[in-house]
Amino acid sequence: MASDVNIVDAGVDRRRYEWILEEGFSGLYLWHARRTLHSAELVMVALVEGEPAGLVIPKRIGSDIGYVYYIAVAKRFRGMGVGGVLLDHTLRFFFEEGRREVYASIEDDNTESIRLFTSRGFRPTGFEELRRKYGGIRATKIYAEMLVVRGETLYVLELTRRDEVERGRGDSYSAT
Ligand SMILES: CC(C)(COP(=O)(O)OP(=O)(O)OC[C@H]1O[C@@H](n2cnc3c(N)ncnc32)[C@H](O)[C@@H]1OP(=O)(O)O)[C@@H](O)C(=O)NCCC(=O)NCCS
Numbered sequence: 393m394a395s396d397v398n399i400v401d402a403g404v405d406r407r408r409y410e411w412i413l414e415e416g417f418s419g420l421y422l423w424h425a426r427r428t429l430h431s432a433e434l435v436m437v438a439l440v441e442g443e444p445a446g447l448v449i450p451k452r453i454g455s456d457i458g459y460v461y462y463i464a465v466a467k468r469f470r471g472m473g474v475g476g477v478l479l480d481h482t483l484r485f486f487f488e489e490g491r492r493e494v495y496a497s498i499e500d501d502n503t504e505s506i507r508l509f510t511s512r513g514f515r516p517t518g519f520e521e522l523r524r525k526y527g528g529i530r531a532t533k534i535y536a537e538m539l540v541v542r543g544e545t546l547y548v549l550e551l552t553r554r555d556e557v558e559r560g561r562g563d564s565y566s567a568t
Pocket residue numbers: 415416417461462463464465466469470471472473474475476477498502504505507508511
């Protein structure tokens with residue numbers, strides 16, 4: 393299944409992908425995810441046999457940090473590895489830009505999302521660790537950019553070696 397997934401740039405007409413977010417989020421999250429879909433500098437879409445099946449919105453923070461803003465897979469494609477392919481692609485993308493830390497903020501009751509991120513080695517972190525790494529001022533700025541809200545935990549993955557992002561899953565990548 394994962395081998396049939398192609399990742400492409402969402403291009404300019406992003407409205408046609410809103411339904412994927414509608415299947416994944418509700419309330420304020422949906423409102424914000426939709427807004428971000430249109431304003432983000434980059435949106436990557438997963439195509440399965442040419443059909444949109446999921447999307448990821450990566451965000452660059454400074455010159456060295458990557459952040460997975462939103463990732464969502466259409467209901468009928470879930471549990472087949474599409475989210476994994478999207479995340480692997482995002483990690484590779486950040487790695488190639490020289491970013492060695494990738495963060496994601498995950499709702500504590502979102503078990504599917506926690507599974508997805510921990511399956512790639514993400515671990516829980518928080519403001520304190522950021523402060524130790526970057527000092528108070530930058531940590532505050534980074535944390536604010538990540539929009540971590542109550543009920544969510546920040547996760548991090550340190551990308552130290554290329555082979556960690558080239559997981560050899562046979563994923564197929566095309567233009568982004
Ligand atoms: C979170 C979400 C993106 C996951 O997408 P998905 O395509 O279903 O995820 P995958 O099938 O790639 O599974 C990812 C990993 O989770 C694990 N996993 C998935 N289903 C599992 C299950 N039933 N039991 C155990 N592990 C499971 C696997 O380890 C898998 O890793 P693998 O590639 O090594 O097998 C999807 O559930 C979704 O869109 N949810 C709604 C939106 C959302 O909450 N987004 C995240 C917050 S931004």
